[in-house]
Amino acid sequence: MLSEIRIESLGAISAATAEFDRGLTVLTGETGAGKTMVVTGLHLLGGARADPTRVRSGADRAVVEGRFTTTELGDGVSGLVDEILESSGADRDDDGSIIAARSVSRDGPSRAYLGGRSVPAKSLSTFTTELLALHGQNDQLRLMRADEQRVALDRFADVDTQLKRYRTARDEWLQARRDLADRTQRARELAQEADRLKFGINEIETVAPEPGEDTALVEEIRRLSELDALREAAQTARAALSGADELPDALAAGDGVAQAKSTLESTDDTTLRTLAEQLGQALAVITDVSGELGDYLSELPSDASTLESKLARQTQLRTLTRKYAADIDGVLDWARESAERLAQLDVSEEALAGLDRRVAELEAQVVDAAVDLTKARTAAAKRLAKAVTAELAGLAMADAQFTVTVAPLTARADDSAPVTLPSGVVVHAGHDGVDGVEFGFAAHRGTDVLPLAKSASGGELSRVMLALEVVLAASAEGTTMVFDEVDAGVGGRAAVQIGRRLARLARTHQVIVVTHLPQVAAYADVHLVVDGGGPKKSSGVRRLDDDERVAELARMLAGLGESDSGRAHARELLEAAREEVNAF
Numbered sequence: 001m002l003s004e005i006r007i008e009s010l011g012a013i014s015a016a017t018a019e020f021d022r023g024l025t026v027l028t029g030e031t032g033a034g035k036t037m038v039v040t041g042l043h044l045l046g047g048a049r050a051d052p053t054r055v056r057s058g059a060d061r062a063v064v065e066g067r068f069t070t071t072e073l074g075d076g077v078s079g080l081v082d083e084i085l086e087s088s089g090a091d092r093d094d095d096g097s098i099i100a101a102r103s104v105s106r107d108g109p110s111r112a113y114l115g116g117r118s119v120p121a122k123s124l125s126t127f128t129t130e131l132l133a134l135h136g137q138n139d140q141l142r143l144m145r146a147d148e149q150r151v152a153l154d155r156f157a158d159v160d161t162q163l164k165r166y167r168t169a170r171d172e173w174l175q176a177r178r179d180l181a182d183r184t185q186r187a188r189e190l191a192q193e194a195d196r197l198k199f200g201i202n203e204i205e206t207v208a209p210e211p212g213e214d215t216a217l218v219e220e221i222r223r224l225s226e227l228d229a230l231r232e233a234a235q236t237a238r239a240a241l242s243g244a245d246e247l248p249d250a251l252a253a254g255d256g257v258a259q260a261k262s263t264l265e266s267t268d269d270t271t272l273r274t275l276a277e278q279l280g281q282a283l284a285v286i287t288d289v290s291g292e293l294g295d296y297l298s299e300l301p302s303d304a305s306t307l308e309s310k311l312a313r314q315t316q317l318r319t320l321t322r323k324y325a326a327d328i329d330g331v332l333d334w335a336r337e338s339a340e341r342l343a344q345l346d347v348s349e350e351a352l353a354g355l356d357r358r359v360a361e362l363e364a365q366v367v368d369a370a371v372d373l374t375k376a377r378t379a380a381a382k383r384l385a386k387a388v389t390a391e392l393a394g395l396a397m398a399d400a401q402f403t404v405t406v407a408p409l410t411a412r413a414d415d416s417a418p419v420t421l422p423s424g425v426v427v428h429a430g431h432d433g434v435d436g437v438e439f440g441f442a443a444h445r446g447t448d449v450l451p452l453a454k455s456a457s458g459g460e461l462s463r464v465m466l467a468l469e470v471v472l473a474a475s476a477e478g479t480t481m482v483f484d485e486v487d488a489g490v491g492g493r494a495a496v497q498i499g500r501r502l503a504r505l506a507r508t509h510q511v512i513v514v515t516h517l518p519q520v521a522a523y524a525d526v527h528l529v530v531d532g533g534g535p536k537k538s539s540g541v542r543r544l545d546d547d548e549r550v551a552e553l554a555r556m557l558a559g560l561g562e563s564d565s566g567r568a569h570a571r572e573l574l575e576a577a578r579e580e581v582n583a584f
Contacts, residue, residue, distance in 0.1 A: 001020070001022065001068065001069050001070075001071075001072050001131075001480055001510045002020050002042075002066055002067070002068055002131070002132070002480045002510065002512070003019065003020060003067045003068065003069050003097065004017065004018070004019050004020065004066065004067040005017070005018050005020070005038070005041060005042070005045075005064070005065070005066045005067075006063075006064070006065040006066075007037065007038065007041045007062075007063075007064055008059075008062060008063040008064075009055060009056040009059035009061065009062045009063065010037050010040065010041055010054055010055070010056060010062040010063075010064060010104075011034055011036075011037040011040065011054055011056060011062075012034035012037060012056075013034045013037050013038075013056070013530075013540070013541075014056060015540075016034075016530075016540050016541040017541065018038065018528055018541040018543075019543070020510065020512060020526065021510075021525060021526050022072075022506075022510055022525075023506045023507075023510070023511070023525035023526070024502055024503050024505075024506035024511045024513065024523060024524045024525050024526070025510075025511070025512045025513070025524060025525065025526040025527075025528060026512075026513045026514075026515055026520065026521045026523075026524040026526075026527055026528070027512070027513070027514045027515075027528045027529070027530055027541075028514075028515060028516070028521050028527070028528075028529050028530070028552060028556060029529050029530035029531055030531070034530045035514050035530045036484065036514070037054075037530075038514065038530065038541070039134070039482060039484040039514055040054060041064035041066075042064075042066070042132065042134060042482055042512075043134060044064045044102040044104065044110075045064055045066045045100050045101075045102055045124065045128050045132070046124075046125055046128045046129070046132055046134055047112070047121045047122060047124050047125025047126075047128065047129075048125075050102070050104040050109075050110035050121075051104070052104060052105065052106050052107070054104065055104055055105075055106045059106070060105065060106055060107075061103050061104060061105045061106060062103065062104045063101065063102070063103045063104075064101065064102050064103075065099060065100070065101040065102075066099070066100050066101070066128075067093075067097050067098070067099050068097060068098045068099075068100065068128075068131055069096065069097050069098075070096075070098070070131070071096070072510075080130055081098075081127065081130055081131070084123070084126055084127045084130070085098065085114070085115055085127075088114050088115065088117055088119050088123050088127075089115075089117050090114040090115025090116065090117045090119070091115045091116055091117075092115065098114070098115055098127075099113075099114075099115065099116070100112075100113065100114050100115075100124060100127065100128060101113040101114075102121070102124065112124040114127055130479070131479055131480055132479070132480050132482060133469070133473070133479060133480070133481045133482065134482045134484075135465065135469055135481070135482065135483050135484065135486055143439075143452070143461070143464070143465055143468070144452060144453035144461075146436060146437065146438065147432075149404075149437045149438060149439045149452075150432060150435070150436075150437040152384075152439075152468060152472065153377055153380060153381060153384060153404060153406075153437050154377070154432075155472055156380055156383075156384045156471065156472055157376050157377055157379075157380030157381075157384075159373060159376045159377065159380075162369070162372050162373045162376050163373060163432070163433070165369045165372075166366070166369035166370055166372075166373050166433060167431065169362065169365040169366045169368075169369045170366050170369075170417075170429055170431070172362050172365075173359065173362035173363055173365070173366045173429075174417060176355065176358050176359045176362050177359055179355060180352070180355045180356060180359050183351075183352060183355065184352065187352075190345050193345060194342060194345045197338045197339075197341060197342045197345070198342065200323070200324060200334070200335070200338060201335055201338055201339060201342070203320070203323075204320060204324070204331060204332075204334075204335045205335075207316050207317070207319075207320055209317055209320065209328045209331060209332065210328075211328065211329055211332060212328065212329065213317065213328050214314070214317045214318075214321065214327055214328040215327070215328075217310060217313060217314050217317065218314075220310055221307065221310050221311060221314060224306060224307035224310060230300065231297065231300055234293050234296050234297050234300075235297065237289075237293055238290055238293040238294060238297070240253055241253045241254055241286050241289060241290040241293070242254045242255075242286070242287075242290040253286055254283060254286045254287060254290065257279055257282055257283045257286060258283055260279055261276050261279040261280055261283060264276035264279065363419055366419055366429055367419050367420070367421060367422070370419070370421070370427075370429065370433055370434045371421065371422065373433045373434075373435070374406065374408075374433065374434065374435050377406045377433075377435055377437070378406045381404035381405070381406050381437075382404075384404050384471065385402055385403050385404045387471040388402040388464070388467045388468055388471055389401055389402045391466075391467030391468075391470050391471060391501070392463060392464065392467050394497060394500075394501055395463045395466065395467060395494065395497045395498060395501055396463075396493050396494040396496075396497040397443065397460070397463060397494075399443070399444045399445045400441070400442065400443050400444070400460075401440075401441070401442045401445065401449060402439070402440070402441055402464065402467070403439070403440035403441070403449050404437065404438075404439055404440070405437070405438045405439075405440060406435050406436075406437055407435065407436050407438070408421065408425055408427045408434055408435065408436070409427050409428040409430060409434055409435065409436050410425070410426070410427060410428070411426045411427055411428045412428070415428050416428075417429040417430070419434065421434070438451055438452075439451070439452040439464075440452065440455070441455045441456050441460070441464060442455060443455070443456070443457075443460055452464065459490040459491075459494065462486050462487055462490055462498075463490065463494065463498065465486065466483070466486055466498060466501065466502075467501075469481070470501065470505055473505065473508075473509060479509060479510070480509065480510040480511075480512065481505065481509050481510070481511050481512070482511075482512045482513075482514075483502070483511070483512070483513045483514070483515075484514045485514055485515060485516065486498075486513070487513075487515055487516075487517050487520055490517070491517070491519075492519075495517045495519035495520055496519045498517075498519075498520055499517070499519050499520035499521075499522060499523040499577065500523060500577075500580060502520065502523060503523040503524075503577075503580070503581050503584070504584060506525065507584060516556065517556070518553045518556035518557050518570065518573060519573065521552070521553060521556065522553060522573045522574050522576070522577035523577045523580075523581060525581075526543065527543070527544045527548075527549045527552065528541055528542065528543055528544070529541070529542050529544055529548075529552055549570075549574060550567055550570045550571050550574060551567065551570075552570075553570035553573060553574060554566035554567045554569065554570040557569055557570060557573075
């Protein structure tokens with residue numbers, strides 16, 4: 001429930017605060033006084049687009065602040081509100097209420113706040129959507145559109161589950177259709193790509209390179225190119241260390257070190273024996289190096305044919321690195337990625353046939369979900385039509401007839417998403433189903449029922465929208481419903497019926513109505529008046545007592561506020577409305 005709204009520097013209003021109670025609250029006032037700014041403020045709290053031109057002249061920004069209570073909500077909506085608050089990091093006030101605010105700058109962006117936290121306008125909209133239902137004359141025009149009529153029926157039918165299932169199946173089906181069309185249309189191109197990948201993979205597999213082989217091969221080739229010099233250096237060094245048959249007169253370094261070590265060890269001098277230990281370590285190093293030189297010599301190839309084979313191998317590897325990557329590791333990565341890509345490029349007849357079967361399976365799922373959705377809508381359409389017709393009878397339209405037609409959306413010849421229903425009818429599978437929804441209306445029995453946009457006058461359309469909202473509101477008990485001149489184009493007995501119906505609706509909802517009709521205002525539990533306004537004047541919002549209500553109703557009765565007859569008429573209207581409300 002909306003308990004309070006504070007408006008600052010918005011349109012004709014410089015600063016105003018309005019408090020709301022349960023039941024029916026009406027806002028009245030002279031034309032241009034600023035009644036619409038109250039509703040504009042509520043729209044801003046609902047996340048509507050901020051219009052800088054609405055900022056009052058001379059002010060830098062406009063601010064709208066609303067205080068909401070949730071104790072009247074059902075468990076489902078209350079739990080959802082708590083989730084929104086938690087996800088936004090918002091806090092309740094000390095009394096448990098929630099403060100939502102919106103500021104509109106003349107020169108900069110708008111700001112939204114919820115529970116003391118700055119939030120995106122979309123988050124504020126998500127919160128207020130659960131608490132506020134705003135209806136104005138623009139909603140009457142939207143009600144003429146087919147998509148809005150479908151939304152209204154779906155809201156009444158509560159088909160969220162069926163609609164979600166249908167949309168999920170449709171998305172998967174459309175993606176599979178796109179894949180099939182792409183593969184079919186690009187079959188030649190994809191086949192050529194597959195051939196290129198196969199050739200490259202086969203060429204790499206034939207050479208069979210090892211990771212890092214190109215780098216290692218460079219070192220091996222360098223060694224083989226200097227084979228004689230390397231062998232001579234290694235033999236000479238090994239002979240110097242340990243002796244060799246080809247150098248019989250050479251004194252082996254190892255033998256000399258061993259002899260020196262033995263001589264020093266034979267003494268009793270501590271210093272010499274320490275030096276002998278160091279020579280022992282040197283002897284171990286000489287022995288190890290000599291052994292490694294022997295291994296090195298044994299591994300050297302005996303002829304130049306090995307170099308030729310290494311050079312040939314290097315040529316093979318360079319062929320690969322010239323085509324596929326900068327080095328062999330990159331070539332191996334290309335081969336792996338190409339194999340994965342090739343697996344996705346199966347353009348064989350078997351693959352296309354398999355994908356075609358998958359499309360057919362998914363289409364069957366779409367049709368099944370669409371049929372369930374249509375059944376739910378068709379059943380709900382009858383109930384909605386009956387309920388709205390009954391509501392119209394209570395709004396001084398006893399002979400009116402309201403209908404809801406659910407018909408298949410016939411596919412065009414070039415339709416982008418055609419499916420065939422079990423009945424054999426080919427329909428368009430749109431985002432919201434395969435159904436077209438149309439509201440029909442006849443103001444009097446015996447006349448033809450025509451589409452709502454063609455058959456209802458302005459006043460009749462106002463009552464149809466009110467009747468529809470009353471029916472749709474049955475599942476949203478405890479929320480706040482705001483009507484901005486929903487009674488436009490209505491007068492006389494019909495106006496009394498609208499006032500009576502709004503008063504009944506206010507028994508289960510908080511209802512706020514901006515009206516110009518005294519017959520409607522007379523049924524209010526709380527009467528607020530917006531007075532003042534003008535280029536240099538500021539509007540304010542006042543709560544009227546009984547005497548002030550009589551004066552305001554008299555003013556609304558063709559401007560008879562100061563006459564005794566006008567006041568008598570207003571008092572009579574007010575008392576009659578109270579008697580009816582007390583009898584509910």
